[in-house]
Amino acid sequence: MAEPVFVGLPRKLVGVTIDGRDIEMTEGSTILDACRQLEVDTPTLCQLDTLTPINVCRVCVVELEGSRVLVPACSRKVEAGMKIATDSDRVRHSRRLVLELLASSVDMSLCSPRVHGWMARYGATPARFGSEVATVAQPVKVDNDLYVRDYSRCILCYKCVEACGVDAQNTFAIGVAGRGFDAHISTEFDVGLPDSACVYCGNCIGVCPTGALMFKSEHDMRAAGTWDESRQSVTETVCPYCGVGCMLELHVQDNTIVKVTSPLDNSVTAGHLCVKGRFGFEFVQRRRS
Amino acid sequence: MDIRTTGDPATEEEIAAIDGLLGEPESLWQGGERHPADDHVAHGGRAVRSRRHLLLPVLHAIQDRTGWVSRGGLEYACRRLSIPPAEAYGVVSFYARFALQPRGALALHVCDDIACKCAGADELCAALEKDFGAPGGAWHRSPCLGLCDRAPAALVEGAGADYEARQIAPVTFAEADGVLRGGAWPHNHSTPLSPTLSPGGRGGLLRRVGVVDPRSVDSYLDHGGFAALRRAREMGAEAVIHEVTDARLLGRGGAAFPTGRKWESVRKADARPHYLVCNADESEPGTFKDRVLMENDPFAVVEGMALAAFATGCEKGYLYVRTEYPLARQRIENAIARSRERGLLEIDIEVRRGAGAYICGEETALFNSIEGKRGEPRNKPPFPVEVGLFGKPTVENNVETLINVLDIVIDGGAAYATTGTRDSTGMRLFCVSGHVLKPGLYEVPMGTSLRALIELAEGLGPGRTLQAVLLGGAAGSFVTPAQLDVPLSFEGTRAIGATLGSGAVIVFDDTADMKQMLLRIARFFRDESCGQCVPCRVGTKRQEEILERLLAAPHGDRRADVMLLTDIAQAMRDASICGLGQTAANAIGSGLTQLRVLNG
Numbered sequence: 001m002a003e004p005v006f007v008g009l010p011r012k013l014v015g016v017t018i019d020g021r022d023i024e025m026t027e028g029s030t031i032l033d034a035c036r037q038l039e040v041d042t043p044t045l046c047q048l049d050t051l052t053p054i055n056v057c058r059v060c061v062v063e064l065e066g067s068r069v070l071v072p073a074c075s076r077k078v079e080a081g082m083k084i085a086t087d088s089d090r091v092r093h094s095r096r097l098v099l100e101l102l103a104s105s106v107d108m109s110l111c112s113p114r115v116h117g118w119m120a121r122y123g124a125t126p127a128r129f130g131s132e133v134a135t136v137a138q139p140v141k142v143d144n145d146l147y148v149r150d151y152s153r154c155i156l157c158y159k160c161v162e163a164c165g166v167d168a169q170n171t172f173a174i175g176v177a178g179r180g181f182d183a184h185i186s187t188e189f190d191v192g193l194p195d196s197a198c199v200y201c202g203n204c205i206g207v208c209p210t211g212a213l214m215f216k217s218e219h220d221m222r223a224a225g226t227w228d229e230s231r232q233s234v235t236e237t238v239c240p241y242c243g244v245g246c247m248l249e250l251h252v253q254d255n256t257i258v259k260v261t262s263p264l265d266n267s268v269t270a271g272h273l274c275v276k277g278r279f280g281f282e283f284v285q286r287r288r289s
Numbered sequence: 290m291d292i293r294t295t296g297d298p299a300t301e302e303e304i305a306a307i308d309g310l311l312g313e314p315e316s317l318w319q320g321g322e323r324h325p326a327d328d329h330v331a332h333g334g335r336a337v338r339s340r341r342h343l344l345l346p347v348l349h350a351i352q353d354r355t356g357w358v359s360r361g362g363l364e365y366a367c368r369r370l371s372i373p374p375a376e377a378y379g380v381v382s383f384y385a386r387f388a389l390q391p392r393g394a395l396a397l398h399v400c401d402d403i404a405c406k407c408a409g410a411d412e413l414c415a416a417l418e419k420d421f422g423a424p425g426g427a428w429h430r431s432p433c434l435g436l437c438d439r440a441p442a443a444l445v446e447g448a449g450a451d452y453e454a455r456q457i458a459p460v461t462f463a464e465a466d467g468v469l470r471g472g473a474w475p476h477n478h479s480t481p482l483s484p485t486l487s488p489g490g491r492g493g494l495l496r497r498v499g500v501v502d503p504r505s506v507d508s509y510l511d512h513g514g515f516a517a518l519r520r521a522r523e524m525g526a527e528a529v530i531h532e533v534t535d536a537r538l539l540g541r542g543g544a545a546f547p548t549g550r551k552w553e554s555v556r557k558a559d560a561r562p563h564y565l566v567c568n569a570d571e572s573e574p575g576t577f578k579d580r581v582l583m584e585n586d587p588f589a590v591v592e593g594m595a596l597a598a599f600a601t602g603c604e605k606g607y608l609y610v611r612t613e614y615p616l617a618r619q620r621i622e623n624a625i626a627r628s629r630e631r632g633l634l635e636i637d638i639e640v641r642r643g644a645g646a647y648i649c650g651e652e653t654a655l656f657n658s659i660e661g662k663r664g665e666p667r668n669k670p671p672f673p674v675e676v677g678l679f680g681k682p683t684v685e686n687n688v689e690t691l692i693n694v695l696d697i698v699i700d701g702g703a704a705y706a707t708t709g710t711r712d713s714t715g716m717r718l719f720c721v722s723g724h725v726l727k728p729g730l731y732e733v734p735m736g737t738s739l740r741a742l743i744e745l746a747e748g749l750g751p752g753r754t755l756q757a758v759l760l761g762g763a764a765g766s767f768v769t770p771a772q773l774d775v776p777l778s779f780e781g782t783r784a785i786g787a788t789l790g791s792g793a794v795i796v797f798d799d800t801a802d803m804k805q806m807l808l809r810i811a812r813f814f815r816d817e818s819c820g821q822c823v824p825c826r827v828g829t830k831r832q833e834e835i836l837e838r839l840l841a842a843p844h845g846d847r848r849a850d851v852m853l854l855t856d857i858a859q860a861m862r863d864a865s866i867c868g869l870g871q872t873a874a875n876a877i878g879s880g881l882t883q884l885r886v887l888n889g
Contacts, residue, residue: 055668056822058864069871070863075668090863094824097860101827129853133834156820172373176663176820177382179646181830183820186382188374189296189360189389197293197373 016082031062031073031084040086043095043118045102046157047074048207050270051167054158059098059118063088070094096122104129105181106136107153110211134181140219143192146200146279148219149185153212156183160204160213168272173198202278206261206271215259228253239277244268246277257281292367294374299365306354307347307362311369320368337371342679344370344380344661348387349612349642356396356448357388372661383663383819385645386612394448397428397468398613399460402574402813403759403806404437404722404795408459411805413441416462417469427469432647432813433574434458434613437722437795438729444613445474454615493716493732494692498585503620506627509588515633517695521596524698529600530556533694535702537714542568542650542687543764543791544868545779548694551684554674555601558682562604565636566659566678566685567594569610569617570643570650573762574813575793578718579688581730583610583617586692587624591638593691595628596698598636601684606638609655612645647817651867652685653677654819665821666867689718689792709735713778717792721746724753724798736781740773743796753798757884761790763810764872766879786879804840807880811836814873825870828861832874839887847887854881 013024016031018038025034030053035042045057055072064071065083070090085091099119102108103126108115118124141149156176164174173196177186187196205213221227232253239246247266251259260278264271299307308314314321318332347370351362358381367374381387399417401410417428424430436442439458445468446454457464457475464475502508509515521529534549555563567590571579583590594606610618621640628634641659643649649658653667656678677683693715697705706714713735719742722728726747733742739758749755758768766787768775775785782789797803811833820826832854839850858874865871880886 055866058822058824058866061864069865072668076670090859093856094860094864097828097856098823098864101823101831101857101860104831105827128849129831129835130838132838134830155823156826173375175373175375175379177379178820179383179385180815180818180820181826183826186375186378188363188378191295195295196375 014078014080016078016080016084018084019086025078027078029078031064031071031076031078031082032060034078034084035062035073035086042073042086043099043115043122044074045115045155045209046159048159048264050264050272051159051162051207054162057098057102057155057157059095061091061094061098062086063091092122096124099124100126100128102126102155104133104135106155106210108155108210110153111209115209136184141192142216142219144194144200144216146216146275147202147205148214148216149193150212150214150219151184153210154185155210155212156185157209159207159209160185163203163207163272164198168203168270169199169201171197171199171201174204200275200279201273202260202275203272205278206273217258221253221258227258232258239273241276241280246273248273248277250281256285292364292371292373294364294367296360296364299361300355300359302355303351303359303362304365306350307366307369310347310350311343314369319371320365340370341372341661342659344372344377345384345641345644345658348381348384349644352387353448353452354450356394357391359391370661380661380663383646384643385816387644393427395427395469395471396446396448397465398431398434398444398446399424399428399465400432400434400436400440400442400444401430401809402433403763403809404433404575404728405441406806406809407723407795407797407801408440410441413460413462413465417465420466421469428465431613432816433572433576435571435577435580435611437575437577437720437793440722440728443468444615456613456616494689494696494718495581495586495730495732497589498581501586501588503585503587504623504627506588506624506631506633509624514588515592515628517698518592518596518599518633521599521698526556526600526602529596529698532697532702533600536693536697536705537702537712538690538693538697538705539713539779540687541689541693541717541792543573543761543788545789548686548690551674551686552597552601554672555603555682555684558675560675560682562681563602564678564681564683565594565598565601565603565606566652566655566683567606567608567688567691568650568652568655568685569608569614569621569688570655571614571688571791572611572643572647572650573764573791573793574810575720575722575759575762575795576791577720577722578730578792580614580617582688582692583614583621587617587620588628589692589695590621590688591624591628591634593686593688593695594638595634595636596694597684597686597691603636603684606636607641607659607678608638609641609643609649609659611643611649613643618642646819647813648819648867648869651869654867655685656683663819665819666869668866710776710778710780712780717777717789719777719792719794721794721796723759723794723796724749724801725796726750733777736776736778738774738776739768739794742777742794743773746796749796749798753800756797756799756801757803757880758797759793759795759806759876761788762793762795763813763876764788764868765790765793766875767883769883788875803880803884803886807877807886808833808836808840810876810880814869818869818873822864822866822870824857824861824863825865825867825873828857828865828870829873832857832861832877836877851881851887854878 011027043059053075055075060073061070063085137152235250246269249261262269317323317327347366434442436458442458443460538548539545646664648654649664654664658664673683755770814829815833818829
């Protein structure tokens with residue numbers, strides 16, 4: 001039987017200080033929310049507004065007065081009287097090291113320009129660990145016609161696992177396997193996607209911040225040297241298949257759909273689609289000869 | 290849940306192992322035969338998913354029976370417990386104990402960790418490698434097996450319907466060779482066991498060890514057993530917590546959190562049920578105190594759990610013991626059963642078995658492990674006293690902590706607090722190993738000097754000089770001969786930048802190759818990092834690589850690499866999720882700065 005739902009009292013305001021500036025936040029907000037409200041640019045990699053914060057990348061850490069260690073801004077809730085520093089030496093050091101450690105082991109070249117901006121801001125020089133160090137480099141997994149998995153670009157942010165699991169799709173086709181530096185995203189016994197529980201919704205691609213998960217169309221065009229975002233336009237439309245009304249963004253290059261996304265802030269999709277909306281666009285480009 | 294499986298079916302042996310634990314499947318939906326009714330009724334939802342926590346026991350059942358976990362076996366387990374195979378694969382591949390490739394029934398795990406290295410483990414492993422090939426076949430290299438008082442140590446397992454595991458310590462090459470050639474297993478040296486005790490120290494926490502029959506509840510009762518629990522029930526829960534608070538008892542697992550405050554928080558927590566967890570996953574290299582207690586005084590551990598559960602209002606208790614302690618597990622299970630038979634236990638206590646993961650000694654990683662998940666620590670807050678095991682208020686205590694509580698209830702907190710120092714009250718168990726003449730478990734008052742402790746262990750061999758002491762295990766730090774007068778108390782060790790940690794004291798004389806010890810510690814953390822957060826996952830890997838590079842090239846400019854290590858250390862300490870990453874650079878840092886290992 002369903003339990004009664006308690007709406008609760010209106011939420012209180014909590015006062016915190018960030019870099020000497022006071023701000024009041026509603027109870028339950030995170031330090032990251034407060035930073036954003038104050039327009040303090042805070043680097044994040046594993047955080048996404050549509051997913052449960054799992055604070056594993058540690059690039060958003062801030063210094064909290066009275067805390068022995070730095071705390072993750074993305075998941076730490078504000079508490080009255082918190083005094084937070086977002087640009088202290090310790091914060092800058094940890095952010096720099098997180099970026100350096102990641103970039104020294106993972107191919108981050110397809111990350112967004114913001115990530116490269118943070119690297120420059122914190123002076124990250126991944127090469128200083130030397131050229132002989134271990135990386136996660138490995139061949140791209142191409143085992144179906146819809147999308148590829150290039151785990152040499154994977155920073156293990158867990159977002160795809162969350163999107164495949166309870167945060168969106170509830171399919172549980174992938175998980176984190178192995179341990180330590182060998183930890184990696186995998187299907188059961190590393191079987192190919194066609195043998196796994198994957199339903200090809202592509203929501204893992206939608207949340208991947210590094211290009212490790214990619215439309216096969218994009219992957220092939222990049223390999224052929226024809227991928228050119230400057231020549232792409234984005235057309236907003238509504239998915240023609242069922243009655244839910246998911247909003248689509250069609251990425252079009254040379255009058256051909258090369259990729260489909262949905263905006264994260266869309267109230268219908270929260271960025272997530274199904275296999276039809278994500279990949280079922282071939283019929284649009286069937287042209288009469 | 291719709292479980293998609295595409296592998297071969299499970300073998301009869303695997304099905305027998307799993308059904309032996311879970312019972313026969315009731316329907317197609319749980320992996321059984323198809324019945325007509327199955328087409329009309331679906332099983333699922335919360336009731337089925339709530340069996341998730343049985344995943345580790347099921348995986349142990351498969352591993353125990355067949356020596357590895359096959360895809361078919363795992364998929365049958367997934368159907369029985371309604372767990373997606375990808376998630377279950379993530380779990381099985383996380384724990385070192387589970388093999389994902391077929392291997393023989395026999396597995397010999399040889400410890401090559403710090404204390405065993407002092408006793409010739411490297412030579413033993415080299416000899417085994419010569420005769421039996423690289424590790425990974427029938428023999429395996431293992432991190433600390435918790436038998437450091439009798440190093441070098443090994444653990445042998447024989448898979449099958451009559452699975453057996455036995456600790457062998459000390460182990461000789463001839464014994465290991467015999468076991469690997471299918472010979473009889475040497476006598477388990479740990480039964481009967483008489484650990485080295487401090488002279489005159491038998492009045493304390495170890496007073497029943499070697500005296501009481503660990504299998505007999507009558508013997509325990511004859512030695513004052515269950516008096517503390519009885520006394521606690523007379524006093525009432527609040528008075529018990531009052532005494533524990535007055536005793537100023539600090540947790541003995543390593544983090545030194547005030548036990549009274551933890552108990553008070555759980556007692557007052559509104560959410561129900563409350564859980565009690567006894568952390569017996571003792572895996573800190575050089576630590577074996579909890580094993581000695583569980584093997585030799587198991588009823589006291591059970592009584593301590595019952596008492597803690599009474600004081601904090603816990604409905605259910607778990608004892609999580611590392612899989613490398615088969616005798617301790619068996620003795621504790623027996624103690625629970627015998628105590629229950631006599632009506633001495635009001636709380637249900639379940640023993641859960643670890644699966645080869647140091648990280649599961651971290652309190653929140655341990656919760657995840659009991660829940661059938663990867664042993665990844667959780668971010669705190671929320672703290673376990675509010676949101677712990679299964680999301681409920683949980684009190685988690687170390688074995689030694691619970692033993693202390695028994696005496697506190699009998700003698701009173703104020704009397705207890707007269708032993709030790711002002712900030713570190715009571716007696717403390719120290720696991721002394723390495724290059725001392727009498728390695729063993731020593732019980733001394735908090736504040737005793739390190740020098741006096743080493744003297745109790747009869748010091749070094751003739752003609753040898755002290756090189757260093759590793760205090761607190763791999764997560765601790767090195768102490769130099771000049772620092773031997775440090776009082777062994779929380780505040781005393783803190784003052785010199787060291788830590789008591791789990792009570793591990795590994796002594797190195799001038800013959801020890803400290804470079805190899807540092808490398809072993811670096812490898813340990815790289816092996817044992819759970820891989821969740823970046824500073825620890827990549828940091829422990831880089832730390833090992835850079836240390837190898839530094840030690841391999843004795844000349845040249847090493848400042849850049851030392852600076853890298855320092856930088857990594859600070860980020861791991863500041864930004865890692867849990868204590869493993871936060872301490873993973875301590876010993877190596879102190880080795881480089883205090884011991885000047887690079888200069889030697």
